[in-house]
Amino acid sequence: MGNIFRTNRLDHKSPLAGPTKTLCDTVTDQPSPIFSPAFARGTQSAGPEPSPSDPARAERPQQFHTMFRRASCLLARSLFLSSSRSWVRPFSTDLPAAPTADSTFVEAWKKVVPNIEPPKTPIAFVKPRPPTPSSIPSKLTVNFVLPYASELSTKEVDMVIIPATTGQMGVLPGHVATIAELKPGVLSVHEGNEVTKYFISSGFAFIHANSYADVVAIEAVPIDQIDPTLVQKGLAEFTQKLSSASTDLEKAEAQIGVDMHSALNSALTG
Amino acid sequence: MAMAALRREGRRLAPLSSPQSITAVRSSLISQEQAPLGLRSISTQIVRNRMKSVKNIQKITKAMKMVAASKLRAIQVKAENSRGLWQPFTALLGDTASVDVKKNVIVTVSSDKGLCGGINSTSVKTSKALKKLTAGPDKETKYVVLGEKAKAQLIRDSKKDIELSITELQKNPLNYTQVSVLADDILKNVEYDALRIVFNKFQSVVSFLPTVATVLSPEAVEKEAESGGKLGELDSYEIEGGETKSEVLLNLGEFQFSCVLFNAVMENACSEQGARMSAMDSSSRNAGDMLDRLTLTYNRTRQASITTELIEIISGASALEG
Numbered sequence: 001m002g003n004i005f006r007t008n009r010l011d012h013k014s015p016l017a018g019p020t021k022t023l024c025d026t027v028t029d030q031p032s033p034i035f036s037p038a039f040a041r042g043t044q045s046a047g048p049e050p051s052p053s054d055p056a057r058a059e060r061p062q063q064f065h066t067m068f069r070r071a072s073c074l075l076a077r078s079l080f081l082s083s084s085r086s087w088v089r090p091f092s093t094d095l096p097a098a099p100t101a102d103s104t105f106v107e108a109w110k111k112v113v114p115n116i117e118p119p120k121t122p123i124a125f126v127k128p129r130p131p132t133p134s135s136i137p138s139k140l141t142v143n144f145v146l147p148y149a150s151e152l153s154t155k156e157v158d159m160v161i162i163p164a165t166t167g168q169m170g171v172l173p174g175h176v177a178t179i180a181e182l183k184p185g186v187l188s189v190h191e192g193n194e195v196t197k198y199f200i201s202s203g204f205a206f207i208h209a210n211s212y213a214d215v216v217a218i219e220a221v222p223i224d225q226i227d228p229t230l231v232q233k234g235l236a237e238f239t240q241k242l243s244s245a246s247t248d249l250e251k252a253e254a255q256i257g258v259d260m261h262s263a264l265n266s267a268l269t270g
Numbered sequence: 271m272a273m274a275a276l277r278r279e280g281r282r283l284a285p286l287s288s289p290q291s292i293t294a295v296r297s298s299l300i301s302q303e304q305a306p307l308g309l310r311s312i313s314t315q316i317v318r319n320r321m322k323s324v325k326n327i328q329k330i331t332k333a334m335k336m337v338a339a340s341k342l343r344a345i346q347v348k349a350e351n352s353r354g355l356w357q358p359f360t361a362l363l364g365d366t367a368s369v370d371v372k373k374n375v376i377v378t379v380s381s382d383k384g385l386c387g388g389i390n391s392t393s394v395k396t397s398k399a400l401k402k403l404t405a406g407p408d409k410e411t412k413y414v415v416l417g418e419k420a421k422a423q424l425i426r427d428s429k430k431d432i433e434l435s436i437t438e439l440q441k442n443p444l445n446y447t448q449v450s451v452l453a454d455d456i457l458k459n460v461e462y463d464a465l466r467i468v469f470n471k472f473q474s475v476v477s478f479l480p481t482v483a484t485v486l487s488p489e490a491v492e493k494e495a496e497s498g499g500k501l502g503e504l505d506s507y508e509i510e511g512g513e514t515k516s517e518v519l520l521n522l523g524e525f526q527f528s529c530v531l532f533n534a535v536m537e538n539a540c541s542e543q544g545a546r547m548s549a550m551d552s553s554s555r556n557a558g559d560m561l562d563r564l565t566l567t568y569n570r571t572r573q574a575s576i577t578t579e580l581i582e583i584i585s586g587a588s589a590l591e592g
Contacts, residue, residue, distance in 0.1 A: 104368035113399040120471065122367035126357055143358060146448040149534055150354035151444040165511030177503075179362070181511035181518055203523055206362045209506070212359030215530065218446065 047156060099126045132209040136174030144190065144198075144215045151198070152189070159190040160213060162205045163263075173211040180205045184263040186223065186270070187215065197223040199267050201260065228268055235261035285433070296447075312576070317568040321561060328557035331386070334385070335550035337423070342475070342543035348470060349536040356533050359526045363504070366484050369494065371463035373403045375433070377426070377456070379469040379529070379538045380417030382437055387545035389470045389478055389538075390419040396480045397468045401431075402468075414456055416535070433460050444539060446532050453528035463490045467530060472540035476548060483534060485527045488519040 102121050109118040139156040160171045163185025182205055203217030217233045238257030245251040306561060307335045318422045380390045397420070403413045415435040424432060434456060442448065456465075465485040470478040486494065495504040512518040 014573075095302065096353070102365055108368060109403060111401070112403045116395060116399055117480075119396050119482045121365050121367040121481065122356060122360045122483050123352075125471070126360050129361060142355065145354035147352055147355055147529070148348065149351045153354060169510065175354045176508055177506055178508040178510055179518065179522065180509075181521060185377065185509075204358075205523060206358055208361065212361070214361060214527070216358050 048170060098100070129208070129212060131209055133211075137211045138173060140171060140173045140175075141212045142185070142215065143213070144189075144217070144220070146217055148222055155189075155191075157189050157191045160190045161186075161190070162215060162217070163187060163200070164205070171205075171207055171213055175207050175211070175213075177209045178205075178207045180207070180214075182217065184260050186267045187217075187220070196268075197222055199264060201224060222265060226264060226268060231261055231264045235265060274564050304460045306577060314571050315570055317571060321564045321568065322396040322556050324498060324561050324564060328554050328561065331550045331554040331557060335547050338526075338543045338550060342547060345444075345536065345540050345543060346472070349533075349540045352533045355529045356526075359529065360390050362507075363486070363491070363526070366464075366486055366494065367466075369464055369484065369486060369490065371486075371490050372409050373461055373463040374400075374409070375412050375414055377414045377418065377463040377465055377467045377534075378402055378420045379467065379534050380415070380420035381538070381542040382418045382440065383542075385418060385546060385549060386542045387549040387570050389541050389545045390417070390423070393468055393470060393538075394423045395418050396482065397426075399573075400466055400468065400482065412460065416452075428534060437568075439493065439535065440539060444535060449532040449535055450528040451532050453524070457524055463487050465527060468533045469534040470541035470545075470590055472537045472544060478541040478545060481534075481537075483530050484584040485523065485530055488516060488523050491515070491519055491523065505532050508544060 006029075038247050042220060101124055102117075103269065105121060106118045139158065140151050140160065142157050142160055143150070144152040144155075144157050158172075162169050162171060162180060163182055164180040167185045168185070182203045184201050185199070185201050189197050198220040199222075200217040201219045203215065205216070206214045208214075217260050235258065238261055242251065242254035242258055246256045288440040316500050378393055380393050384390075397413065401413075405412050410432070412433045413431050414433055415424055415425055416437075416439055418437050421432070421435045421437065436452060436455075439448075439452075464487065467483045467485070469481055469483075473479055491504070495502060509515045509518050510523070
């Protein structure tokens, strides 16, 4: 009986559907599964702002119904505030389809092994990246990853200076697409007035045409965590090993040690 | 009071009395042959022994589940942190799973220990299917096996195709240095055009997805870049560092392999612990069910023997009275 009552109120509310409609549209842009159109309709009927102000409705001693409406009103309001006010959610058919599987692979698999599900490939797990924009963007998006952590992931910065094997290289938004091999040195990230410096031990840096930069390094430490005395000690030790090395392997290992420690040294002083 | 006394008598006399015709005690779990012919009851001792062993099994599997849960918690954090490592390479070189090359090497990642559900079998099935997929005239496919379990399964029918097999990967906690040494080893000893790493990706505690990650050799990368397609844009990238482009691409390929392998090994270790958790959980539940059934049987046996004892005593007494 309560339900029938509520549906009657729905019919009453239809003239008010105009202003509430935009509210629900913006509310539905949340990627949460509960905000399906059915639920949106539910909030529309449950009524955000207008319903409690309507005197006729406020009089009704339907405690349960008011509570329900209040709750969904609060929910809708909080989500409305958190979502952008001017962005209208596009239809899902308008958005470009992000490829989740390599179709040639899946087809070839199905032909040879029809009983088993094809395995997933990495493309199913990456977030799609924006295509190259026509004008140079204002910020560079940096992903700085290490085997144990993602130091920076999709951080928007003004500039990064990477220690490529050919020397320090500054990367600004709109930089030409590059693959750079890195040597041990200092990576500095410039964001506004802040500069964060990391000492990285070799790796690779990819700069893409859409102003995305990926820096993959094996180890990275913020500069202030490096102990100068240990650096000096290590440098002395490896120089001594280099001079006393006999086999090629020992020489190579000692050379690596020397390179690394002298880079650390210059990072601390420079 | 009298009943209690009779019951005590019954228990004392139970092994010596009660006819074998007690069919109520018949249960699929008890085999008649176990009770020696002289004894007239299906001894509760047998059921009691079974119950004890099942209870011990339940305790062990519960403990194994706890251990797997704690190991999972530790390694899950590391695996999730390592997920960012392979994404730059996929962003640069794309996903080349459908590449057509002459020499394929399938690197199967599996666990050393068992009792971890079906993940090793799925990895082996996927590897075998990949081998079938990449087979063809003039092409060869080899295996590099990481982990005891896959080795045991693959060695049965593909013994000559296994180039390299590595075990005891998780003796020390997994770290990048160890995996990069391993990757170096594989790259030095195995000739390849494309490396396909098969592992179980950890999606959640109950879901593990078999995944194939492909790493191409520098020559294959060049060939693909020239022929266009996914790697066609590679030429538009400037190369910094190193004397020649091929040297940098070589280093890139090796680095990519070690990064992808590191993530694969971590994800597989996570999946192993998760699968072990759910396998041990279902096995403790089974043990619990079995224990319930055995308890019921035990009680039925016990009560039946007491009842029979009572009947005998009472009928004996009434026979005496006449």
